[in-house]
Amino acid sequence: MDFFDFHHHKKDRAFGIYNLDCHDPVPDFPYSAGIHPKDIVSGGMEMQLIQLKELASHKLCVAIGECGLDAMAEADKDVQEEIFLKQILLSNETRKPLIIHCVRKYYEVIAFRKKAEQAMVIHGFNKKQGIADDLIRNNFYLSFGKAVLYNLSLQDTLRTVPMNRIFLETDDADVDIGELYQKTAAIKGIPVEKLSEQIRENLAQIQNG
Numbered sequence: 001m002d003f004f005d006f007h008h009h010k011k012d013r014a015f016g017i018y019n020l021d022c023h024d025p026v027p028d029f030p031y032s033a034g035i036h037p038k039d040i041v042s043g044g045m046e047m048q049l050i051q052l053k054e055l056a057s058h059k060l061c062v063a064i065g066e067c068g069l070d071a072m073a074e075a076d077k078d079v080q081e082e083i084f085l086k087q088i089l090l091s092n093e094t095r096k097p098l099i100i101h102c103v104r105k106y107y108e109v110i111a112f113r114k115k116a117e118q119a120m121v122i123h124g125f126n127k128k129q130g131i132a133d134d135l136i137r138n139n140f141y142l143s144f145g146k147a148v149l150y151n152l153s154l155q156d157t158l159r160t161v162p163m164n165r166i167f168l169e170t171d172d173a174d175v176d177i178g179e180l181y182q183k184t185a186a187i188k189g190i191p192v193e194k195l196s197e198q199i200r201e202n203l204a205q206i207q208n209g
């Protein structure tokens with residue numbers, strides 16, 4: 001069975017969304033392109049945005065991201081917010097959903113929600129129940145990764161997240177996407193086939209804007 005991997009870094013995996021490194025050639029399978037807060041080049045942002053627009057114009061570019069806000073990144077807050085907003089506007093323009101990277105800036109990211117016309121998916125979600133609740137209330141989707149296998153409080157949170165807001169991803173971890181589906185299906189108390197079908201529906205949902 002093929003399990004959709006919402007955010008991954010593996011060039012040999014076609015069923016999922018490959019996180020394109022900006023130095024990579026355009027692949028012949030679905031990918032996302034964005035400017036990660038840690039990759040912001042001060043003084044070079046205009047150029048980065050031009051490159052991103054080019055990458056985002058391809059049909060196989062199915063999402064904008066990772067982009068977002070990161071309290072640990074070097075670029076200062078205002079610059080991060082400016083670049084994030086530009087990527088939200090690009091998402092509106094291209095009608096492609098956003099894959100969000102967020103470190104300790106959840107409420108700031110939520111404040112940007114109203115600027116976006118397309119879906120926003122928080123990738124690698126592993127935070128507390130209260131943050132999950134606030135994100136869900138604000139129409140975010142949550143993509144879970146390897147932490148679901150061992151983080152008990154995250155498993156409790158996942159149990160409460162509506163089925164129509166969930167994605168699963170391997171990111172850069174050495175973990176089997178099938179194992180993540182099995183674990184999540186067990187946590188949700190549903191057959192893995194049902195989970196897989198639901199995630200494909202969620203995908204269709206975010207691709208229709």
Ligand SMILES: [Zn+2]
Pocket residue numbers: 007008009019171172
């Ligand atoms: Zn990643």
